[in-house]
Structures are given as structure tokens and as C-alpha cells.
Amino acid sequence: MSNEFWAELSSVKKRFGKTMALDGLDLQVRPGELFSVLGPNGAGKSTAISLLLGLLKPDAGAARLFGLPPFHVEPRRQVGVMMQEVTLAPELRVREHIALVASYYPRPFTPAEAMELTNISSLASRPYEKLSAGQKRQVQFTMAVCGRPKLLFLDEPSVGLDVRARETMWATLRQLVRNGSSIVLTTHYLEEAESLSNRVAVLNKGRLIASGTVNEIRALVVRKHITCSTALGADQIATWPEVESVTRDQQRLQISTSNSEAVVRRLLAADSNLQELEVRRAGLAEAFTELTQEAA
Amino acid sequence: MMNATSIENPKPFDNFDGSSLARAMPTGRLLRAYLMEARFESLRMFRVLGFSIPFLVLPAALYLLFGVVLFGDAVRNDPAAGKFLFTAFVVFGVMGPGMFGFGATIATEREQGLLTLKRALQAPAGSYLLAKLLMTMLFAFIVMATMIPAALLLGHLPLTFAQCANVTAINILGSLPFCAIGLFIGTRASGKAAIAFVNLIYVPMMHVSGLFYPLPKFLRAVSPVWPTYHLQQLVLAALGMSSYGKTTIHVVVLAGVTVLLTVLSIRRLARVG
Numbered sequence: 001m002s003n004e005f006w007a008e009l010s011s012v013k014k015r016f017g018k019t020m021a022l023d024g025l026d027l028q029v030r031p032g033e034l035f036s037v038l039g040p041n042g043a044g045k046s047t048a049i050s051l052l053l054g055l056l057k058p059d060a061g062a063a064r065l066f067g068l069p070p071f072h073v074e075p076r077r078q079v080g081v082m083m084q085e086v087t088l089a090p091e092l093r094v095r096e097h098i099a100l101v102a103s104y105y106p107r108p109f110t111p112a113e114a115m116e117l118t119n120i121s122s123l124a125s126r127p128y129e130k131l132s133a134g135q136k137r138q139v140q141f142t143m144a145v146c147g148r149p150k151l152l153f154l155d156e157p158s159v160g161l162d163v164r165a166r167e168t169m170w171a172t173l174r175q176l177v178r179n180g181s182s183i184v185l186t187t188h189y190l191e192e193a194e195s196l197s198n199r200v201a202v203l204n205k206g207r208l209i210a211s212g213t214v215n216e217i218r219a220l221v222v223r224k225h226i227t228c229s230t231a232l233g234a235d236q237i238a239t240w241p242e243v244e245s246v247t248r249d250q251q252r253l254q255i256s257t258s259n260s261e262a263v264v265r266r267l268l269a270a271d272s273n274l275q276e277l278e279v280r281r282a283g284l285a286e287a288f289t290e291l292t293q294e295a296a
Numbered sequence: 297m298m299n300a301t302s303i304e305n306p307k308p309f310d311n312f313d314g315s316s317l318a319r320a321m322p323t324g325r326l327l328r329a330y331l332m333e334a335r336f337e338s339l340r341m342f343r344v345l346g347f348s349i350p351f352l353v354l355p356a357a358l359y360l361l362f363g364v365v366l367f368g369d370a371v372r373n374d375p376a377a378g379k380f381l382f383t384a385f386v387v388f389g390v391m392g393p394g395m396f397g398f399g400a401t402i403a404t405e406r407e408q409g410l411l412t413l414k415r416a417l418q419a420p421a422g423s424y425l426l427a428k429l430l431m432t433m434l435f436a437f438i439v440m441a442t443m444i445p446a447a448l449l450l451g452h453l454p455l456t457f458a459q460c461a462n463v464t465a466i467n468i469l470g471s472l473p474f475c476a477i478g479l480f481i482g483t484r485a486s487g488k489a490a491i492a493f494v495n496l497i498y499v500p501m502m503h504v505s506g507l508f509y510p511l512p513k514f515l516r517a518v519s520p521v522w523p524t525y526h527l528q529q530l531v532l533a534a535l536g537m538s539s540y541g542k543t544t545i546h547v548v549v550l551a552g553v554t555v556l557l558t559v560l561s562i563r564r565l566a567r568v569g
Contacts (some may be wrong), residue, residue, distance in 0.1 A: 160375065
């Protein structure tokens with residue numbers, strides 16, 4: 001096992017009772033990347049993160065954090081964490097929560113710096129119990145970054161955030177990656193993964209079913225979407241052998257096909273007045289749905 | 297608009313060093329982390345008025361009610377009775393913070409995922425429990441800091457400086473077994489059940505250990521099962537009053553309860569979380 005990866009799972013198996021949560025999973029997090037772990041509920045995302053954080057031990061295989069077993073103190077001090085379900089002391093103020101977590105790290109930001117970074121300086125003196133659900137997530141995010149971690153684990157970080165808060169969080173994440181940190185993100189918002197990630201892993205039933213860049217994952221789905229404005233009838237086009245489905249959206253036709261070149265050639269031949277032609281590849285969301293359905 | 301300056305301004309990252317893997321934690325910073333944990337745990341328990349007011353104010357208030365307002369004349373004629381009442385309320389004062397501060401809060405915080413987060417964040421080993429322990433000791437110290445002036449100034453008890461110092465030390469250390477009982481319950485029960493379990497021990501311990509009043513003979517025989525009994529005997533002896541049993545036995549029992557329950561609880565925490 002090398003130091004080339006900042007976090008790594010090798011052939012990891014983890015069973016809870018009769019459920020095989022992870023079944024021979026391999027994952028690698030490289031320096032300076034934003035790595036998204038996607039998968040339907042119960043795919044094993046949280047278990048994988050818990051193993052990398054040393055909160056669980058694998059039944060078989062190995063977990064490594066900066067080349068060391070993750071329950072060692074040294075690698076964990078370089079990690080920031082934002083968990084999905086946690087309730088913090090309601091009586092403490094935001095600044096106090098951040099100061100406490102910052103004290104666990106050798107060279108943290110000051111609470112003021114950390115709050116400025118995540119744009120929550122205005123909440124500094126508020127008791128945690130008085131915050132909205134979204135503000136609480138912002139505080140937890142600030143706690144995750146306040147130790148200047150090299151590797152950040154974020155479990156569904158943007159749930160409950162409004163658009164502005166989410167944009168600020170994304171900007172902070174991009175800034176952290178530019179400065180050399182790596183981020184492991186689990187999210188249900190596929191546009192989040194699409195917008196931020198260098199690499200994506202798709203899990204299903206404890207196995208890795210696809211991994212690569214966002215473009216590589218999207219390319220796994222060969223289907224493309226053609227939209228155009230045409231006098232041709234939807235029923236007529238639906239009979240073409242290359243066409244999978246056709247729908248009419250106001251004046252425009254939406255055609256799904258795995259052979260877009262052939263369909264476009266035929267469309268142009270059949271309607272010389274055809275306008276607003278557009279060909280799109282499947283988005284990450286669609287690729288995700290298709291991949292996880294195939295694997296089911 | 298989001299705050300563009302905070303994002304574009306790279307100042308907070310100036311010292312970011314992406315290449316070095318080793319980041320040692322200087323001893324000073326490690327100590328500071330323990331202190332911060334204890335400071336914020338105490339601060340937050342002071343802010344929970346339902347916890348801090350009863351546990352900080354009640355011992356002295358009840359002592360003054362019984363020892364001065366209601367039975368002041370009787371106590372003045374019988375200093376031994378006055379001292380006994382004082383020992384009862386100082387022991388009463390350290391039971392609550394330990395049992396409720398540990399028991400109920402640990403059970404709730406375990407349920408709420410806070411312990412898991414602290415483990416994931418690499419909070420220094422044991423800092424979470426140590427913070428609760430120091431919080432309890434601080435509460436015990438404050439109880440003594442209110443009880444002693446009340447006894448000297450209003451209760452007119454003839455206590456020497458050495459006696460006051462001894463009783464304070466005994467009582468602060470004496471909060472340990474109550475912390476251990478709370479810890480034991482808090483690591484096993486759910487948040488809601490923990491409060492009920494703590495009360496299930498707290499209330500009988502207060503009434504049938506002979507803390508406040510002489511017990512009928514059949515109860516007196518079993519009073520040594522309660523840590524309060526042993527702590528009160530130590531406090532009585534420190535005030536030069538007649539007490540039951542040997543000091544060594546009392547210390548061994550209190551230390552034994554503390555160690556046994558703490559070991560069982562920590563094993564449970566390590567296994568189950």
C-alpha cells in the first residue's frame with residue numbers, strides 16, 4: 001500500500017448481521033481532488049466513510065489513511081469531518097463550538113478566520129439552539145474545515161442549505177482543493193457532484209459499479225438526447241429503428257437514441273426546414289439512474 | 297451575494313502546507329485541547345439553568361432552611377446536630393452533578409451522534425469524559441464555596457480552616473463514585489431512560505443511606521451499600537465527629553465503586569460507542 005493515495009480501501013468487506021454492507025470495495029482518494037461517492041440509500045457510502053475514518057474496522061481487506069491504519073492519531077489529525085446526523089450542544093455559541101473543534105488540531109484557523117471563510121461570521125455569538133437547520137449545517141461545515149485539514153469528509157453537506165449558502169460552500173470547497181486539500185463528498189444532489197467533482201465513484205449494494213471523471217461516467221451511458229423544431233410527426237419518428245423514445249414538448253420534439261448521428265442524418269433528410277437542432281449527452285443524474293438500475 | 301472577499305482572499309490559507317504529511321501536536325496544544333473541552337462543558341452546564349440552579353443553589357439553601365430558619369435554636373444548643381446537618385447537605389451537593397451531569401448527558405449525546413463525531417474528529421483521548429469529570433468537580437467546589445460560608449456565618453458552626461479545607465478536598469474527590477454511577481447508566485441507557493434510572497438510584501440513596509436522619513435498624517444494616525454512607529462517614533470524621541467504620545474501608549469502597557463502574561463503562565463505550 002503506497003502513500004500515493006491519501007485514503008484507500010482495498011478489497012474491503014464489512015457485514016452487519018445478515019447484510020453485506022461492503023463486498024470487496026476498492027476506493028482511492030488522491031491528493032488534491034474532489035471525489036464524490038454516489039449511490040442509492042443503503043449502497044454502503046456511509047460505511048465506506050466510517051471505515052476510512054477508523055470508526056469501523058473492516059471484516060476483510062484494509063483501510064488506509066495517509067498510508068496508515070485510520071485509527072492512528074496522526075493521520076486522523078489531518079482530517080476534517082462533517083457527519084449527516086449529529087446534534088451539538090444547544091447551549092454553546094457558534095464561536096465556542098468552532099474554537100473547541102479547532103483545539104483538536106495542531107495548526108488550525110482561528111474561529112474568526114474559519115467563520116470568515118465559510119461566511120458565517122454574523123452567526124458567531126448566536127447560541128447553536130437558535131439557528132435554523134441550514135445554519136446548523138453551515139456551522140458543522142465550518143467545524144469540518146477549521147483545523148486546516150488536508151482531507152475533508154463531507155456526508156451530505158448541503159442538505160437544508162439555501163441556494164446562496166450552498167454556493168458559498170461550493171466556493172469554499174473549490175478553494176480548499178485549489179490549495180491542495182482533497183475532499184470526499186457523499187451527496188444525493190447529483191448536480192453538486194457534477195459541478196464540483198474531479199472524480200466520481202458509484203456504489204450499489206456494497207460494490208463499486210463505476211468510477212472515473214464525471215465525463216467518463218456520463219459516457220458510460222451511450223444514449224443521447226436530440227431536440228429540434230420540425231414539421232415531422234412524433235409518431236412517424238418513433239417508428240425509426242434507431243429511436244428509443246419521442247416526446248413533444250410544445251413545438252419541439254425530444255428524441256432519445258443510442259445512435260444520434262444516424263437519427264440526425266435522417267431528420268435533416270426528411271425535413272429541410274428543421275430548426276433549433278441540439279444533441280446532448282446524458283447527464284450525471286441519468287447515468288447514475290441507469291448504472292444503479294443495471295446493477296440492481 | 298455571497299461574501300466574495302472571504303473566498304477570494306487566500307489569507308487564511310497562507311500557511312497551508314499541502315506537502316508535509318507529518319503534523320505533530322505540540323504538548324501545549326494538547327493540554328489546551330483538554331482544557332477547552334472542560335471549559336466548554338462547564339460553561340454549557342452552567343447555562344442549562346434546570347441543571348445549574350438546583351445543583352448549585354439547593355444544597356446551601358436547604359441547609360439554611362433546616363439548619364438556621366427552622367431548627368436554628370435547636371442546632372445552636374447541639375453543635376453536633378448542626379455539623380451532622382452540614383455533612384448531610386455537602387454530600388447531597390455532590391451527588392447530583394455527578395449522577396445527572398454524567399448519566400443523562402452521556403446517554404443523550406451518544407444517541408445524538410456527538411460521541412461518534414468526537415471520535416471522528418480525533419478529540420484527544422478521554423477528553424470528553426475528563427471534561428465532564430472536571431465540570432462535576434467544579435460544581436462540587438462551588439457547592440463547598442457556598443456551604444462553608446453559610447455554615448460559618450449563618451449556621452455559626454465552629455469549623456477550623458483545616459476542617460473546611462479537608463471537607464472540600466474529600467467532597468471534590470468524593471464526587472468520583474457518583475460520576476462513575478452516572479457514567480455506567482449513561483453508557484447503557486437511552487437518553488430518556490437514563491434520567492429515570494438515575495432517579496431510581498438517586499432518590500433511595502438520598503433517603504435510605506442515613507444521610508439526613510437516623511434509620512430504623514433494618515435499614516441501617518444495609519446503608520453501607522450506598523456510596524453516600526461512606527462519603528458522609530469520611531466527612532464526619534474530618535470534622536472530628538463520631539463516625540462508623542474505618543477510614544480505609546470507606547476509601548476502598550468509594551474507590552472500588554469508581555474504578556469498577558468506570559472500567560465497565562469505558563469497555564462498553566469502546567465496544568458499542
